[in-house]
Amino acid sequence: MSDLIQAVRAGASRAELLECDLPSRFRAAYTLKAEIGIFHGTTDKDVRRSIHVGEVEMPELAPDEVVVAVMASAVNFNSVWTAIFEPVPTFTFLGRRTGDARWWPRHDLDHHIIGSDASGVVVRTGEAVWNCSVGDRVVIHPGVVDPGDPYSQEDGVMATPLAWGYETNFGGMAEFTVVKANQIIPKPACLTWEEAAANTLCAGTAYRMLVGRHGARMKQGDVVLIWGATGGLGSYAIQFVRNGGGVPVCVVGCSDKAEIIHAMGGEHVIDRSSLGLGDTGLREPASWRVLGRRIRQLTGEDPHIVFEYLGQETFAASVGVARRGGSVVTCGSSTGYRHQYDNRYLWMRIKRIIGSHGANYHEANEVNRLIGLGMVTPTLSMTYPLDQAAEAVRLVQRGHHIGKVGIRCLAPSDGLGVTDMELRERIGEDRLGLFRRAVVPR
Numbered sequence: 375m376s377d378l379i380q381a382v383r384a385g386a387s388r389a390e391l392l393e394c395d396l397p398s399r400f401r402a403a404y405t406l407k408a409e410i411g412i413f414h415g416t417t418d419k420d421v422r423r424s425i426h427v428g429e430v431e432m433p434e435l436a437p438d439e440v441v442v443a444v445m446a447s448a449v450n451f452n453s454v455w456t457a458i459f460e461p462v463p464t465f466t467f468l469g470r471r472t473g474d475a476r477w478w479p480r481h482d483l484d485h486h487i488i489g490s491d492a493s494g495v496v497v498r499t500g501e502a503v504w505n506c507s508v509g510d511r512v513v514i515h516p517g518v519v520d521p522g523d524p525y526s527q528e529d530g531v532m533a534t535p536l537a538w539g540y541e542t543n544f545g546g547m548a549e550f551t552v553v554k555a556n557q558i559i560p561k562p563a564c565l566t567w568e569e570a571a572a573n574t575l576c577a578g579t580a581y582r583m584l585v586g587r588h589g590a591r592m593k594q595g596d597v598v599l600i601w602g603a604t605g606g607l608g609s610y611a612i613q614f615v616r617n618g619g620g621v622p623v624c625v626v627g628c629s630d631k632a633e634i635i636h637a638m639g640g641e642h643v644i645d646r647s648s649l650g651l652g653d654t655g656l657r658e659p660a661s662w663r664v665l666g667r668r669i670r671q672l673t674g675e676d677p678h679i680v681f682e683y684l685g686q687e688t689f690a691a692s693v694g695v696a697r698r699g700g701s702v703v704t705c706g707s708s709t710g711y712r713h714q715y716d717n718r719y720l721w722m723r724i725k726r727i728i729g730s731h732g733a734n735y736h737e738a739n740e741v742n743r744l745i746g747l748g749m750v751t752p753t754l755s756m757t758y759p760l761d762q763a764a765e766a767v768r769l770v771q772r773g774h775h776i777g778k779v780g781i782r783c784l785a786p787s788d789g790l791g792v793t794d795m796e797l798r799e800r801i802g803e804d805r806l807g808l809f810r811r812a813v814v815p816r
């Protein structure tokens with residue numbers, strides 16, 4: 375183990391960290407360019423075949439970048455896409471950003487280090503970095519934005535953003551990562567390393583979809599239908615809806631998950647397995663009506679907003695059940711990205727479909743502030759060591775998880791990294807550990 379890793383784990387000072395050499399190699403979870411195509415002809419594209427853990431080289435540091443010693447990371451669904459090489463292999467776009475011929479080609483390697491969430495300690499800064507210092511405890515915003523794009527002043531998500539660890543290399547499931555300094559956010563002091571690493575991507579995405587000025591702009595009293603309400607995105611969506619005075623209607627896949635929703639203060643739960651849908655699932659109008667009736671039984675109204683990311687299987691129903699003038703806000707297509715819906719229900723009832731992607735740096739900081747205040751809590755349900763990163767991604771690939779699944783990278787055990795115990799006690803272990811205590815139905 376390098377001196378730097380030992381120093382980071384011991385909570386060393388800035389000066390002590392700078393005295394330690396930066397290792398030339400480190401351990402990371404990655405996919406291999408040579409393995410594109412290994413799943414051709416297979417039905418179960420098991421990510422454990424394509425995610426490897428081993429040593430990789432430390433990249434050279436650009437002037438606007440920092441090296442972070444990663445204490446913990448978390449699984450996002452984009453690592454499933456990376457590991458099954460779909461919808462296109464990430465190797466086809468790594469390093470292809472134009473306008474930075476000196477530094478960008480570093481990303482185009484024969485391996486892709488995955489992971490778009492992390493918490494850790496800054497151990498080196500590039501010569502042009504001014505917003506953070508060695509020794510800072512941080513989390514990492516996954517949006518890599520080109521600051522030379524004029525849109526970055528209006529909304530970073532419009533400035534050709536790339537998802538770190540998905541559209542870029544050197545992701546978070548590793549002992550070290552190299553990121554732009556404008557991805558750095560202070561770590562909430564009340565959280566452990568693994569809790570802090572769980573939030574930024576999913577909470578930021580859900581915040582922009584529901585609260586941010588580019589999303590559905592939920593107002594007090596709005597009824598919001600949340601698909602997969604105990605999943606990565608859904609578990610933060612319910613918190614934003616409740617905080618903003620909305621009425622969440624939470625869809626879950628089995629009745630056991632209802633308990634977690636109730637513990638989070640969600641009153642209205644729909645177990646989709648109890649809707650009695652046929653082979654066509656929610657794709658036909660008759661089934662949307664069943665769902666719509668259930669929502670009206672619970673709330674007396676149709677939803678103002680549908681929180682959507684499932685795509686093919688649910689999109690028609692989402693458009694169908696939204697109220698006149700309502701919105702469907704979408705950031706993904708887990709079940710297939712070619713959706714069919716009946717457009718008459720959209721235009722005749724003046725509904726809107728809003729595309730949303732990630733969060734800008736400001737939105738990510740706003741979410742971090744809410745987390746730091748204890749108004750939004752992590753939904754981490756379990757952790758795996760870095761060596762078992764493939765197992766962790768497999769769990770998410772199969773949907774056998776709730777909330778977020780964490781990865782311990784340099785953190786030797788769970789429960790470390792809290793620097794404001796008083797605040798933690800005020801928030802309460804009951805709320806902070808809710809998803810960890812829940813029994814996960816498999």
Ligand SMILES: NC(=O)c1ccc[n+]([C@@H]2O[C@H](COP(=O)([O-])OP(=O)(O)OC[C@H]3O[C@@H](n4cnc5c(N)ncnc54)[C@H](OP(=O)(O)O)[C@@H]3O)[C@@H](O)[C@H]2O)c1
Binds near residue numbers: 646705733
């Ligand atoms: N564009 C962006 O910025 C962005 C950011 C984050 C995520 N995403 C995308 O959003 C999607 C979800 O991410 P996530 O992290 O929330 O994933 P997740 O943790 O796997 O949650 C997905 C949820 O979907 C529900 N579900 C699965 N199949 C379903 C079906 N056929 N019908 C209804 N519900 C179903 C599951 O809940 P139940 O089984 O309990 O119903 C599960 O909790 C992914 O496609 C991801 O790529 C996009």
